[in-house]
Each structure stands twice: as structure tokens, then as C-alpha cells.
Amino acid sequence: QKEVEQNSGPLSVPEGAIASLNCTYSDRGSQSFFWYRQYSGKSPELIMSIYSNGDKEDGRFTAQLNKASQYVSLLIRDSQPSDSATYLCAVNSGGYQKVTFGIGTKLQVIP
Amino acid sequence: EPEVTQTPSHQVTQMGQEVILRCVPISNHLYFYWYRQILGQKVEFLVSFYNNEISEKSEIFDDQFSVERPDGSNFTLKIRSTKLEDSAMYFCASSVEQGGTEAFFGQGTRLTVV
Numbered sequence: 324q325k326e327v328e329q330n331s332g333p334l335s336v337p338e339g340a341i342a343s344l345n346c347t348y349s350d351r352g353s354q355s356f357f358w359y360r361q362y363s364g365k366s367p368e369l370i371m372s373i374y375s376n377g378d379k380e381d382g383r384f385t386a387q388l389n390k391a392s393q394y395v396s397l398l399i400r401d402s403q404p405s406d407s408a409t410y411l412c413a414v415n416s417g418g419y420q421k422v423t424f425g426i427g428t429k430l431q432v433i434p
Numbered sequence: 435e436p437e438v439t440q441t442p443s444h445q446v447t448q449m450g451q452e453v454i455l456r457c458v459p460i461s462n463h464l465y466f467y468w469y470r471q472i473l474g475q476k477v478e479f480l481v482s483f484y485n486n487e488i489s490e491k492s493e494i495f496d497d498q499f500s501v502e503r504p505d506g507s508n509f510t511l512k513i514r515s516t517k518l519e520d521s522a523m524y525f526c527a528s529s530v531e532q533g534g535t536e537a538f539f540g541q542g543t544r545l546t547v548v
Contacts, residue, residue, distance in 0.1 A: 357536065357537075369537070369539075372536050420490040421467075424477040424478070
């Protein structure tokens, strides 16, 4: 059973701080990694994708991947109240169609 | 910006009835998916569809479920004989390439079985 683990939170950070969200996965064959943002009652919205070890930056977001440790993280710099949402880590194992999601970490940015 | 659209946004049905959830994927996308999310739980993969056939399905996707692409734009999920436990948000998604690339989700259909 391929698992994606996240702390469900909530993670509370003050406005302007860096939010750090973490995810581990069980399948060493995983090749593609995604972060989705989901507001309450809404659909997942793709924020970042990462495919190789290291960091990938896009605006205020940085995704980090360490395949040896089977660990993915998302950093949100200069957190804003509008960033308050649940962040879903999702993993695809190469050769398969499906993406396996974690439970998501609820982020609360306090003004 | 292109988007995945789903109809209806909310469907209420009686237990045992059949429902059809509809989706229009992004026009140049080739891979289509259905996911579901029971309230408070994980987003779960149901099925993927490519080249007019199912390419992968989960253990959730049993004989009660079927998918179809009846024309060049629509992608449907049929649930026969609905059960109370089928109540969930159902999300359609599409991607240009197979599951290892970025999938974009529709706004979802909330299915309530009473």
C-alpha cells in the first residue's frame, strides 16, 4: 500500500512568517510530487510540481524534494491570511496513472 | 484560462438510484480522472481514462461505477444503485500527459445520497 503521510495540523503561523509543510511517502519508486492547495469546500488547486531532488521556487513558494529520505516539503514565504487553507501533498509512482494524496495539513496564517 | 468544468455542482439522490456526474476536461488534455473526497478524508483516486478506455482503476471503482466519453468533450461517471456511503465530493481532473504530470481539477460535484 503506497502511503503519503502529512501532519493534519493545524499549523499556525503569523502573517509575514515562513510556513513549512512536510510530507513523507512510502514508495521509493515515486517519481512525481505535487502540492495542491484546497480551500474549505473547494477543489484542489495545483501549486507546485517537483520531479528531481533539490529545490524548486515559484514566487513565494519553494518545493523541496529528497528522494533518499522520501521527503517532500513546501515552504511559503511571507505568509498571508489568504494562504490559510489545507495543503495536500500528492505523489505519483512512475508508470501508473493515479496520484496518491495525503490527508493534508491545515495552515492558519494569523494576521 | 482553460478549466475543467463539472455539472451539477450538487446532486441529491435517493439510495438505490443511478446518478451521472458530468465533466468537460480541458480541451487539449488527453488523460482524464475521477477522484472522490468523503468529508474530512483524503482525496482518493477512482479511475483514469485514456484513448477511450480505462487505463487504471482503484479498488473503490467496482462494478457499481462506470465511465464514458460519449462525445469529443464530455467525460462522465455513472454510479449505479447508489449507497449512503457514496456521499462525497467527486472531482474530475485532466492532464496533458499521464499521471506523472500535472492534473487540473474541476470544482467538484457534491453527491448526497439520502
